[in-house]
Amino acid sequence: MQLFVSSTKFSAMGAGFDSTIDIYLRVRPISSGAKAVLELNQEEGRVTWTIPRHVSLGLANHQREHFTFKFTGLFDMESKQDEVFQKVAHKVVIGSLDGYNGTIFAYGQTGSGKTYTITGGSERYVDRGIIPRTISLIFSEIAERSEYAYTLHFSYMEVYNETGYDLLNPDHETKALEDLPKDFILANEPIIANYQFANAFRVATNPDVHFLQNPAGLGRNQLNPMHIRKSLQTRVLRFVMIATVTIAQDQLPETISTCRFAQRVAMISNQVTLNEEVDPNLLIKRLKQQIGDLKGEIALLRGENENRPPLSASEIENVRSRVIGFLSDKGVDTDLHCGGSMMHIHAAFQILKEMLKHGETQTIKSVQDDNGSQVSSESTVVKTLQVKVSDLQYQLQQRDNEIQILVAFIRKREAAARNTVRSASVQSLTDRPPSTSCRGSRTEEKGGEMKRSQLLAEKNVTPRPSKSADFHQPKSTELDVDLGVAKLPVTSGREMDKDKAFELFSKGNDKMEAIEENKSLLIAMCANAKALGEKVNRARDRTYKEGFSELRDIKKEIEHLHKLLEHNGAQLQADFEVYWSAMTAAPASTETSRKAPIIPRLQISSAIGPQHQANQSSSAEYKPLFPFSSNSLSARGSHCSPLSVSDPRSGSRGGNDLRALALASSKEHSKYVKSPSSSGAGQVLNNLDNLLQPIRRQQLKESVNTAGLQKVPLTGNAAADADIIAFYKARSGVLKKVSS
Numbered sequence: 001m002q003l004f005v006s007s008t009k010f011s012a013m014g015a016g017f018d019s020t021i022d023i024y025l026r027v028r029p030i031s032s033g034a035k036a037v038l039e040l041n042q043e044e045g046r047v048t049w050t051i052p053r054h055v056s057l058g059l060a061n062h063q064r065e066h067f068t069f070k071f072t073g074l075f076d077m078e079s080k081q082d083e084v085f086q087k088v089a090h091k092v093v094i095g096s097l098d099g100y101n102g103t104i105f106a107y108g109q110t111g112s113g114k115t116y117t118i119t120g121g122s123e124r125y126v127d128r129g130i131i132p133r134t135i136s137l138i139f140s141e142i143a144e145r146s147e148y149a150y151t152l153h154f155s156y157m158e159v160y161n162e163t164g165y166d167l168l169n170p171d172h173e174t175k176a177l178e179d180l181p182k183d184f185i186l187a188n189e190p191i192i193a194n195y196q197f198a199n200a201f202r203v204a205t206n207p208d209v210h211f212l213q214n215p216a217g218l219g220r221n222q223l224n225p226m227h228i229r230k231s232l233q234t235r236v237l238r239f240v241m242i243a244t245v246t247i248a249q250d251q252l253p254e255t256i257s258t259c260r261f262a263q264r265v266a267m268i269s270n271q272v273t274l275n276e277e278v279d280p281n282l283l284i285k286r287l288k289q290q291i292g293d294l295k296g297e298i299a300l301l302r303g304e305n306e307n308r309p310p311l312s313a314s315e316i317e318n319v320r321s322r323v324i325g326f327l328s329d330k331g332v333d334t335d336l337h338c339g340g341s342m343m344h345i346h347a348a349f350q351i352l353k354e355m356l357k358h359g360e361t362q363t364i365k366s367v368q369d370d371n372g373s374q375v376s377s378e379s380t381v382v383k384t385l386q387v388k389v390s391d392l393q394y395q396l397q398q399r400d401n402e403i404q405i406l407v408a409f410i411r412k413r414e415a416a417a418r419n420t421v422r423s424a425s426v427q428s429l430t431d432r433p434p435s436t437s438c439r440g441s442r443t444e445e446k447g448g449e450m451k452r453s454q455l456l457a458e459k460n461v462t463p464r465p466s467k468s469a470d471f472h473q474p475k476s477t478e479l480d481v482d483l484g485v486a487k488l489p490v491t492s493g494r495e496m497d498k499d500k501a502f503e504l505f506s507k508g509n510d511k512m513e514a515i516e517e518n519k520s521l522l523i524a525m526c527a528n529a530k531a532l533g534e535k536v537n538r539a540r541d542r543t544y545k546e547g548f549s550e551l552r553d554i555k556k557e558i559e560h561l562h563k564l565l566e567h568n569g570a571q572l573q574a575d576f577e578v579y580w581s582a583m584t585a586a587p588a589s590t591e592t593s594r595k596a597p598i599i600p601r602l603q604i605s606s607a608i609g610p611q612h613q614a615n616q617s618s619s620a621e622y623k624p625l626f627p628f629s630s631n632s633l634s635a636r637g638s639h640c641s642p643l644s645v646s647d648p649r650s651g652s653r654g655g656n657d658l659r660a661l662a663l664a665s666s667k668e669h670s671k672y673v674k675s676p677s678s679s680g681a682g683q684v685l686n687n688l689d690n691l692l693q694p695i696r697r698q699q700l701k702e703s704v705n706t707a708g709l710q711k712v713p714l715t716g717n718a719a720a721d722a723d724i725i726a727f728y729k730a731r732s733g734v735l736k737k738v739s740s
């Protein structure tokens, strides 16, 4: 899928859905001093321009006073970049992630705000345009869509009439469109090095994103419908278009022409289809499965594959209960699923036949008894009763199963308890001479009780005390021993079967009861502790994750702001160099100072921070605030810096040269601006990195564990480790594929 963001409308999101192209109108604020001649009225998506008569008289279109155009939406002079993005681009970007190509295209006369809308203003963060906001949205969306893997290709091109050139290619070679690879829009290699968001691409998961930028100065006359069709074919016609206009008097004809053009574009029908690229292996697997299913169905219909033994009684019962369920269901659409073979189907019909016969007998009986009035109700009652019986049988079976499980469980517990108590009690019983009492000595018994209490106290469990610490006194030491409940014939303690003796001994013994009770308590508490532990872990994971993604987003924003500040700083310094050269080269006449247009820019730029101003006046030891080298800045090319110093819109390459010159000499004069190492943003980023580090480590560890890659040699460096793990995961994927 591709998303083109270019200096133009696209709205339809449904597969195979026909729609017209959405056209938005954006009105640029007029410059101070310019005269607004158009009155803008908006109602129900219609925009009406009212031109005062004295203005319209000067127009070539014969004194029309009203023009009415229809747009999907209007952004007036007050509209902010965020609003434009949310209304125009958000759905297109999300649509591109869902598999629909998307194009956002700004169209309008020179200076009407195409670049401002698409790329954004270069000085204030809030002024960032559709491209940077799109990139942010794509990355935050794919972070949420962990079930998909995305690969992002990014290109940045200028298309001017029939030529285009790659803004990310350092040689900036201009080529005719037909000389560019035919699929240049589809398959540009990821060119990211020069773009300020390059770091973000480390994530390496994204949809194809293509950004097109029309050149400075490209107006309505150069980019007409003919060029659109020839250059970018239907692909570009799947778009959202933003028509940019100004209501200044001198732009009036262009504004009206832009609106007319927009109306024509709005009439183009736009068909959007879902791009689905399926992994060939997955497709083969899916088709094989389909073939298997179809073969099974054919065999079933032909009555083949029935060389299996006849249905067992329980299988027939199963079919019967399904048939009963089917008949008792009141829904008309209910299906009868009686099993996977012809035999099952035959059995179902057989059962139905029996039931029908049975119903007939009942009917005949009923007719004889009652002369017909109860026929249907009686057969219904029979059916209902049959259903109930079958239900009850089923429930009985369930209960039986549960009882079996419980009995097995209790037996297991009893055996465990026997082992514990036997070592403490039975041992003393059998080791003692037969003439002595079977009761243990008080000291031993107390000792045993103490151990149990200590154990339970350590586990923080309140034990149930035994009713009596003593065993019953024996009535006879010769023939039998009174164990309170059971009489145990004694010939010799040593000859007695130990297990049997213990069983009889412990039966009804209140100590045994206490042990059982305390044991259940312990089990319950363990289960509770386990549940609580899991709950705590879940809560902790959730909090960590939420906190982490919030921190990561904030960090992204701060990094961006930081870069923006650096960039603005470099501009400021360059502007200052130009200003300084001009001031030092020319004689300092009052006239020159009055004409110098650069001074207000210095004042604006100094708004970077009051601290900067204070430092400037208090010390001569300043380092550059934004230490771009002249090389690094010129390598960024025209897409990274405005073209001129005094007027960012002038588009003059001369302005660029001036800046390059200024930057070359900026090292010498860099003392006027403060070092970034002490800047607040740098500090905040460091702090955030420190905060994110342990969480990243934890995430890395988790991803290693999840992937079963515990033996992967890691370096301790988060970025390097992430690459190593990605490599190992890819490798194990390939091995799996090869082995399958």
Ligand SMILES: Nc1ncnc2c1ncn2[C@@H]1O[C@H](COP(=O)(O)OP(=O)(O)OP(=O)(O)O)[C@@H](O)[C@H]1O
Binding pocket: 027, 028, 029, 108, 109, 110, 111, 112, 113, 114, 115, 116, 117, 121, 215, 216, 217, 218, 219, 244, 648, 649
């Ligand atoms: N909505 C707006 N709010 C504030 N300033 C704006 C707005 N639109 C445009 N501008 C400013 O107006 C000037 C011209 O805008 P921009 O460069 O975007 O025009 P353009 O249509 O791209 O022109 P060209 O076709 O010559 O490249 C710039 O200084 C820009 O910052």
